[in-house]
Amino acid sequence: MTEKTSRRSTVGLLSVAALLGVLAGAAGVYVMESRSGNGAASQTAGAGQCQAAKDRLASLTPLMKGQVAAMTPVDPPRRLDQLTFKDGSGAERRLADFAGRSVLLNLWASWCVPCREEMPALDALEKAEGNAKFEVVAVNIDTGSDEKPRAFLAETGVAALKPYRDASMGVFNALKREGLAFGLPVTLLLDDQGCLLSAMNGPANWNSAEGRALVAAARDGGVKP
Template identity: 65%
Template structure:
């Protein structure tokens, strides 16, 4: 159950998120490095496949309101490469490992106060909406060992989120290079083809009706 006494009021979360959104919108520059050979061909094929996700962007746009108004639809859906993190057993994962699943990718750290405040809400969203078709993938980017983030999750009762970790901060730096990350938390909505359809910098009330409506629209489960 969400411990609301330890969380910022939803209105304050929205104000913080809106501020992050303004900063991100002013600073965002889409930067891509072109590859070569088979790798470049694969990227082009993935990008072409994501063009079909424009319909999904259109479907979720009316739901980017209220508590999730700071989530911005992308102009051109695209795959994200170079995002590598680890599961609870230390196994390397990429977004390809979630193929067929709509993913709400969230980067957080224990030293980030807004991150700490929204983790119980993300846990609540996973509790209600999590399935073989949707998962909240919350990736901790604390430097060091697992003790601090695991202790935080235990103390705050966050038990429904699978444990994902990137102590190198490589996933954050990759998103920064893409013009998607300017601080924490960072949240991206990926469709079941692995295409980016919406993103935001800053926190949101993910246990709200607005958030659930957005996720149901993304999963096409109304």
């Protein structure tokens, strides 16, 4: 991706977020549920293990504004340990594998225009903030082979994000059953214990000041007094 194209993409994304605000989900692409499944928590399963996350959520909620105003707190926070997808080598991964670091989980597809516009910001966020305490986990849900998503990442210069995949769309289906996903992109913020803090449907500029502040607060245990 050229610098000019990157700037144009970022400006376009900023405009979408600024105009839609809390209605940013409307800019997403509706997705029909496939027959494939995946593991996930029920509405209450794991909630008892997330008391600390519930206490922390009060300090995070005021940060869900500006470019990430469409983020919605999940009350009560709950664990989604059993969500599965594959890494770049084809090995199965679960959200439980990321224990010890906070995660911004993002589902995207190469045919989803808002997803494509959002990817450079997610890549920049991972490049700037990704470490042992935080990772952007962007999971592609294109059906079929890895060819299209890999080509897209290469064409757009996305280099920091790891190539996670779920060609079965099972991870999307599981989140839809949880009432967390109806279209793409969908983004979830989880703390270092795997507790879901907030979710949104639709694009956002995650490399904005608001996006980075929200991520930092989730990573560091909330806004410090």
